[in-house]
Amino acid sequence: MFLNKFKNKKVIITGHTGFKGAWLTLFLKILNAEIMGISLRPNTKPSLFEATNLSKKIDNNFFDILQKKKLEKKILSFKPDFIFHLAAQPLVTKAYKNPFLTWQTNLIGTINILESIRKLKKSCTCIIITSDKCYENVEKRAGYLETDRLGGSDPYSASKASAEIAINSYYKSFLINTNHRIATARAGNVVGGGDWNSGRIIPDCIFAINKKKSVVIRNSNSSRPWQHVLEIVYGYMKLALLLNKNKKLNGQSFNFGPSNTKIFKVIDILKEIKNEWKSFRWLNIDDRKNISETKMLVLNCNKSKKFLRWGLRINFKKTIKLTLEWYKVYYSSKANQKKIIDITEKQIRDYCKIIK
Ligand SMILES: NC(=O)c1ccc[n+]([C@@H]2O[C@H](COP(=O)([O-])OP(=O)(O)OC[C@H]3O[C@@H](n4cnc5c(N)ncnc54)[C@H](O)[C@@H]3O)[C@@H](O)[C@H]2O)c1
Structure with missing residues (x-):
């Protein structure tokens, strides 16, 4: 049933050249949505976007979401049924190096999207992707609830927390009595094939394997x-559909992640990779003096479970296995586009069988 709901729907995805955005675009393409993508050019080489030839499959646009007028013009002329806003500067380490760019993209970029929605005459459902890091970090073991205090002292986390405040303000001030629907999605660490953002555990390991070097691990005990x-x-897609059905959920936030009994450490990932790639090695360093990152991050996802009937269907071992399987195809086929499209679409179609 879910699989037919996006058929012929007009969907805008910002951040479609990035890791999560490209997977979302490919998924919605398989569900026969009509898609417009708005992003900067891919910022990694290689990228899932290029590896799957995504620019040829959708209405593809490369420009900065800080170009407010251009953004508005595109959104208003496309008249979307749905917007998934993923474009962001998403890296904690890069945010320390360039806090201004991070704040501009993550806060002002989001406000530019909200301004465009305000001007849309046609009703639209918008899912804005923030982060699990938007909560004030008190190392809460039971997991953060959507109603917990926002915060974050590092620039990335703080920029996402402030985006949440801006969205809430726009909702209550301008959108509440319109036909538009809006919600924010706060997710944990996402893994899968096709991510080449350095500073993230899986891409860093993949880079190291390919260079036959040891990967340097900051905090192997972080959960x-x-x-x-x-x-x-x-x-994200389920949330969008539910918002259309249930007006009471308008303006709310939803956590997405594993239950707090299924939280794994960096070291668990390293061991899984080692099982698959015997030559894989790592080096531990304690870098917490230079970069402050949460040691423990757990979300309470009961709300998504209750209202969306959403929960993880792929266990930790399988998650890492699927991810490594994708990279193995990529590197063993020497980036053969057909083989990469095939494995990506196969993983999506196999997942569709699980959620049916
Ligand atoms: N990957 C994760 O583990 C994770 C975890 C929590 C939250 N998130 C959030 O999910 C979203 C997607 O993350 P990702 O991992 O795919 O990141 P990514 O770096 O792979 O992709 C980011 C995308 O944003 C676009 N972008 C950046 N600045 C832009 C600008 N000024 N104008 C237009 N486009 C711009 C890039 O072109 C790219 O398409 C982000 O909002 C991120 O904060 C990711």
Whole structure:
């Protein structure tokens, strides 16, 4: 049933040249949506976007979401049924190096999207992707609830928390009595094939394997709510559909992640990779003096479970296995586009069988 709901719907995806955005675009393409993508050019080489020839499959646009007028013009002329806003500067380490760019993109970029929605005459459902890092970090073991205090002292987390405040303000001030629907999605650490953002655990390991070097690990005991990218993009799509049905959920936020009994450490990922690639090695360094990152991050996802009937369907071992399987095809086929499209679409179609 879910699989037919996006057929012929007009969908805008910002951040479609990025890791999660490209998977979402490919998924919605398989569901026969009509898609417009708005992003900067891919910022990694290689990228899932280029590896799957995505620019040829959709209405593809490369420009900065800080170009407010251009953004508005595109959104208003396309008249979307749905907007998924993923464009962001998403890296904690890069945010320390360039806080201004991070604040501009993550806060002002989001406000530019909200301004465009305000001007849309046709009703539209908008899912804005923030982060699990938007909560004030108190190392809460039971998991953060959507109603917990926002915060974040590092620039990335703070920029996402402030985007949440801006969205809430726009909703209550301008959108509440319109036909538009809006919600924010706060997800944990996402893994899957086709991510080449350095500073993230899986891409860093993949780079190291290919260079036959050891990967340097900052905090191997850090726990994170890991989940496969297909689980999370499915969660975003489900949230969008539910918002259309249930007006009471308008203006709310939803956590997406594993339950707090299924939280794994960086070291668990390293061991899984080692099982698949015997030559894989790592080096531990304690870098917490230079970069402050949450040691423990757990979300309470009962709300998504209750209202969306959303929960992880792929366990931790399988999540890492699917991810490594994708990279193995990529590197063993020497980036053969057909083989990469085939494995990506196969993983999506296999996932569709699980959620049916
Ligand atoms: N990957 C994760 O584990 C994770 C976890 C929590 C939240 N998120 C959030 O999910 C979203 C997607 O993350 P990702 O991992 O795919 O990141 P990514 O870096 O792979 O993709 C980011 C996308 O944003 C676009 N972008 C950046 N600045 C832009 C600008 N000024 N104008 C237009 N486009 C711009 C890029 O072109 C790219 O398409 C982000 O909002 C991120 O904060 C990601």
